[in-house]
Amino acid sequence: MRRAGIAIALSVLVTCAGPDVPGPSRVPPIPPDEVPLLIDAAPPLDAPPIDAAVSVLEIDAPVDAVPVVAEVWLKGSTHVHARPSGDSSTPIPEVIEWYEQRKYDFIVLTDHNRVSELDAVTATPGEITLRPPAAGGLIVFAGIELTHNPSDCIPAGDASGKCRIHVNLLGATGRTNGKIVWANRKTHDRLLKYDAALEQQKTLGGIAQINHPNWFWGINGDLLAELARRGFALVEISNMAFAEWNGGDKDHPGMDAIWDAALVQGARVWGVASDDAHDYSGSAGAQYPAGGGWIMVKAAARDPQAILASIAAGRFYASTGVVLSRAEVEAGELVVEVAPGERGSHTIDLIENGTRVVRIKGGNARRPLPATGYLRAVITRGDGKQAWVQPARR
Numbered sequence: 001m002r003r004a005g006i007a008i009a010l011s012v013l014v015t016c017a018g019p020d021v022p023g024p025s026r027v028p029p030i031p032p033d034e035v036p037l038l039i040d041a042a043p044p045l046d047a048p049p050i051d052a053a054v055s056v057l058e059i060d061a062p063v064d065a066v067p068v069v070a071e072v073w074l075k076g077s078t079h080v081h082a083r084p085s086g087d088s089s090t091p092i093p094e095v096i097e098w099y100e101q102r103k104y105d106f107i108v109l110t111d112h113n114r115v116s117e118l119d120a121v122t123a124t125p126g127e128i129t130l131r132p133p134a135a136g137g138l139i140v141f142a143g144i145e146l147t148h149n150p151s152d153c154i155p156a157g158d159a160s161g162k163c164r165i166h167v168n169l170l171g172a173t174g175r176t177n178g179k180i181v182w183a184n185r186k187t188h189d190r191l192l193k194y195d196a197a198l199e200q201q202k203t204l205g206g207i208a209q210i211n212h213p214n215w216f217w218g219i220n221g222d223l224l225a226e227l228a229r230r231g232f233a234l235v236e237i238s239n240m241a242f243a244e245w246n247g248g249d250k251d252h253p254g255m256d257a258i259w260d261a262a263l264v265q266g267a268r269v270w271g272v273a274s275d276d277a278h279d280y281s282g283s284a285g286a287q288y289p290a291g292g293g294w295i296m297v298k299a300a301a302r303d304p305q306a307i308l309a310s311i312a313a314g315r316f317y318a319s320t321g322v323v324l325s326r327a328e329v330e331a332g333e334l335v336v337e338v339a340p341g342e343r344g345s346h347t348i349d350l351i352e353n354g355t356r357v358v359r360i361k362g363g364n365a366r367r368p369l370p371a372t373g374y375l376r377a378v379i380t381r382g383d384g385k386q387a388w389v390q391p392a393r394r
């Protein structure tokens, strides 16, 4: 008798939000639009068809002959300082230890105006990481925070006149051999000052992230949209070292609103949460403590290139504490699920083209993507901690 075919349900493991648009040319290559396959379960022999919506293959070969891509969630910080920054007293090895002990998968070391090496003897030019990724150990990406603190920028920020043009490059392959001078001091134009950072990116490589842009009210939706057009892939929606600026005030919009104001213009820029860590002491009075914000990346493997490719493609969510088990597009719908282990109550706001269209009390949400524009989600826990799911478009 013919052996019953093994029915294998292949569900499309959807690309997390928004990989529909090719990445900017300055970021690492994004893998081709492969559709990874996930074996949900091998049902019993002679099982009835699983679900009309699920494609079913009849395969006589053993299950293990089917290629499987099991994607993983990886936790990391894209904004980390150590002693070479000048405003942190913690040596690099202790910074690495801090994140390793807390089960992070990766960090990007972003000292001010320098691409730090891990030590004086190990040189890694051309590499995106500062050491070979040891099995299970923390992946340490090379990076830099291009840091320029001029005054009287145009458009103006607050009455202090202070500007903060700070840009991270994640996975930089260039090395600076100490501190570099890169800023454009001949102009007050914020856009041209940010352009100088993109100019530096041509030499150093890496993915460009706009840091704490709302500090001294330095950004609006138009500027963010233009920066995205020029090549910035990431923007800090929540920088926990300067948390008081993230949400705006009575006279200024917060980063969520500014992000929406750029997204409704079609901007492709992904939202990041970071700790911008400088202090690893754990003391109550620490000024810029580690651990306040991070991203969770969905990657094909725990591999540096895969992580950078996913970040560039927006395949991650940002978090200040909320853990999600799903944050992805499935069958044309944005699907959000709070992780089962999460405690406390949750509220999910679904934001469509800049407007909140649904508020759900609970840990699950699902909504079709709009015909035009984008849909994104913000999850808020009872204690105020949040997660941001990237905007998804058809």
Ligand SMILES: [Zn+2]
Binding pocket: 145, 147, 166, 211, 212
């Ligand atoms: Zn900064």
Ligand SMILES: [Zn+2]
Binding pocket: 079, 081, 145, 276
């Ligand atoms: Zn910083």
